[in-house]
Amino acid sequence: MxxxxxxxxxxxxxxxxxxxxxxxxxxxxxxxxxxxxxxxxxxxxxxxxxxxxxxxxxxxxxxxxxxxxxxxxxxxxxxxxDLASILTRIEMLMTQKEAAQATFTRITSKSLFDFLG
The missing domain is CATH 1.20.5 (Single alpha-helices involved in coiled-coils or other helix-helix interfaces)
Known part of the structure; x- marks a missing residue:
């Protein structure tokens, strides 16, 4: 350099x-x-x-x-x-629910003696 x-x-x-x-x-x-x-x-x-x-x-x-x-x-x-079929289906389900509730009420209102007797 x-x-x-x-x-x-x-x-x-x-x-x-x-x-x-x-x-x-x-x-x-x-x-x-x-x-x-x-x-x-x-x-x-x-x-x-x-x-x-x-x-x-x-x-x-x-x-x-x-x-x-x-x-x-x-x-x-x-x-x-289809509103008609939907309403029919709802009515059927409501009827089934009411029947189930009524059955449950009848069964629960009975005592053990009613079933044995």
């Missing part, structure tokens, strides 16, 4: 200034290169965060669409229901 400096000084009096400029530019280039690397790393991190957020949003949208489809099906089932 010292031989190179001596040779450069011997060739041109402005060589030292040129060499210092080149050295300074090299340092500046390293600094710029580090900043660019940091910027790319920052972009990569943010891109990963956005990708994760996007995936969560897509998952939520799919779940909401499934819920919407199920709700629309339930609404259609309710709208398509």
């Amino acid at each position: 010292r031989d190179t400096d001596a040779k450069l000084k011997a060739l041109d009096p402005n060589t030292l200034a040129v060499k210092e400029t080149i050295s300074q530019n090299a340092l500046n280039n390293k600094d710029i290169s580090l900043r660019i690397t940091d910027a790319f790393e920052h972009f990569a991190t943010k891109r990963a965060e956005v990708s994760a957020s996007s995936r969560r949003a897509q998952d939520a949208e799919e779940k909401n669409m499934d819920i919407l489809v199920n709700l629309e099906k339930d609404i259609a089932d309710i709208e398509d229901a």
Whole structure:
């Protein structure tokens, strides 16, 4: 390196200034290169965060669409229901319930002696 400096000084009096400029530019280039690397790393991190957020949003949208489809099906089932048959079924179930209650009341009102006697 010292031989190179001596040779450069011997060739041109402005060589030292040129060499210092080149050295300074090299340092500046390293600094710029580090900043660019940091910027790319920052972009990569943010891109990963956005990708994760996007995936969560897509998952939520799919779940909401499934819920919407199920709700629309339930609404259609309710709208398509035959009210007459539903009312008949409810009346039948109420009659069965009343009969079961009456039977239970008759059975529980008897004592052990009534059953033995």
